[in-house]
Amino acid sequence: PSRWTSTSSRRPPSSSPPPRPPAGDPRTEPSLRVDGCVDRGDFRLEVSLRVGPGEVLGVLGPNGAGKSTLLRALAGLTALTSGSIHLGDVALDDVSGETFVPPQRRPVGLVFQNYRLFPHLDVLDNVAFAPRSQGASRRRSRELAGSWLERFSIRELASRRPAQVSGGQAQRVALARALAGQPHLLLLDEPLAAMDARTRLDVRTTLRRHLADFTGPVVLVTHDPLEAMVMADRLLVIEHGRVVQEGAPAQVARRPATDYVARLVGLNLYAGRSDPGTGTVALDDGGSLVATTDAALVGDRVLVVLRPSAITLHTEQPEHSSSRNVWPGTVDSLELLTDRVRVQVVGRPSALVDVTPAAVAELRLQPGQDVWLTAKATEAEAYPDVTRG
Structure with a gap:
């Protein structure tokens, strides 16, 4: 038998919530499994993900990518069009099995961006x-709330x-209320979006500590890459309703799969095809770069990543440069x-190039100025482009 009451119909059942078991130890807590689609007008979200007990999955994506749709589906505020959502052995939403557990009956805690605390209740009664x-x-409710406030x-x-x-x-308060259930x-x-920069820095550390428990x-x-990097154990990046990259924060930051991810982490990203025997990558948007390339990638579609700080800017064409990449701009x-x-x-x-304010003054840089860029081949890393064939 399941631990939580579900329904065998896609029609919402009675709103009275089932009794919840006490939180178990991390070895017996359920994993989250999602394989499904949500259609909303012309937009489709198609996602497959797994989140283990005690694991924090950070979901990143531009506006309109489908992040909120995913959250609403997990909370039961939006039903799947196809597929299923399982928490442990319990189906929260299973279209083929005609099962849908409404929001008030799901063992889910939700912290909104603006917290949505009840303005007419004090903090104790909110929790x-x-x-x-x-x-x-x-x-009993107030006793439990008091322990969470402590x-x-x-x-x-x-x-x-x-x-x-x-x-x-x-x-x-919002997090305590969510966990008190x-x-x-x-x-x-977006738990930190409503805060100013100074408050966000302080609260981020506190929140990560509470999530660890x-x-x-x-x-x-x-939408904040730093927030995701610091707080998440693993990242999932969604663009245009589909997953484009997944992995550990350090892996995603080092090898972005799309321009959106590259911009988030402040890197130059180029797509192209590696050239047999030379280490040169012919770039889709024109030009080429000599990069550190695995021999197995020769002739394959690759992405090349280059840090802005690894590019040197010159006002004249450099002579006898040791860098294998030299180009005008x-x-x-x-x-x-x-x-x-x-x-x-x-x-x-x-390219994006990082220089010091002193260099800007010395080189008298200004928009419209012709310059030369150089970068060592060892600073340009090529890896498989899994987003394109």
Whole structure:
């Protein structure tokens, strides 16, 4: 028998939630498995993913990629068009099996971007809402809520209303409320987006520590690459409704599969075909680069990644350069990025180049200026392009 009540019909059943078991240890917590599609008008989300107990999956993607649709499907706010969602052995949504568990009956905790705390309730009763909605008495619900406030070090906020707490405090209240319901799956929708930069930095560390104590799978939807890199154990990148890359944060950052991912991590990415015997990659958009290429990739479709800091900028064509990659370009724009200036150079290929503010002054760089770029072959890494044949 399953641990959670589901329904054999796609029609929503009674809204009364089933009793939830206490959270188990990480060895017995369920894994999340999703293989399905959601059609919404002309848009289709098609995704396959696995999240293990205690694992944090960071979901990245541009606006309109399908991140929110995925989250809504997991929460039960949007039904699958085909396929299934399983949490352990329990089907939360299975189209072929005609099973659909509505949101209020799913063992899922959801933290929204704007937290959605109840403005008419104080902090204690906001957190107590979760166990109370599951049938616990008012007294027991408030006892459980108090223990969660202690755990999140916000016990002193118990009598305050949401309007009287800071953004970081509201985020902890929302997370405490989600966990007070003893969920087996935790969904986080842009949990730090509503905070200013300073608060976000402080709360990110605190949130990661709390997530480490949660034994079930966690799905974190974010547009912030740093947030994903710091908080997630594994990344899933969605573009145009499909998964384009998946892997450990370091792997995704080192070998981006698409221009979107490359821009997120601040790298130049070029697609092309490796040339037999020379290590040269003929680029799709014109030009070529000599790159460090595995012999097995010769003649295959590859991607070449090149860090902006690995490119040297010259105002005149360099003579006797030791770099195997030398090409002309024109400065398109300059942007100050804290301690460096990022120069956008149009050429074959175009490139982002990082230089110091002192170099900008010394070279008198400005838009429209003709320049030369150099890069060592050892700095350009080629790897298989799995997105194209």
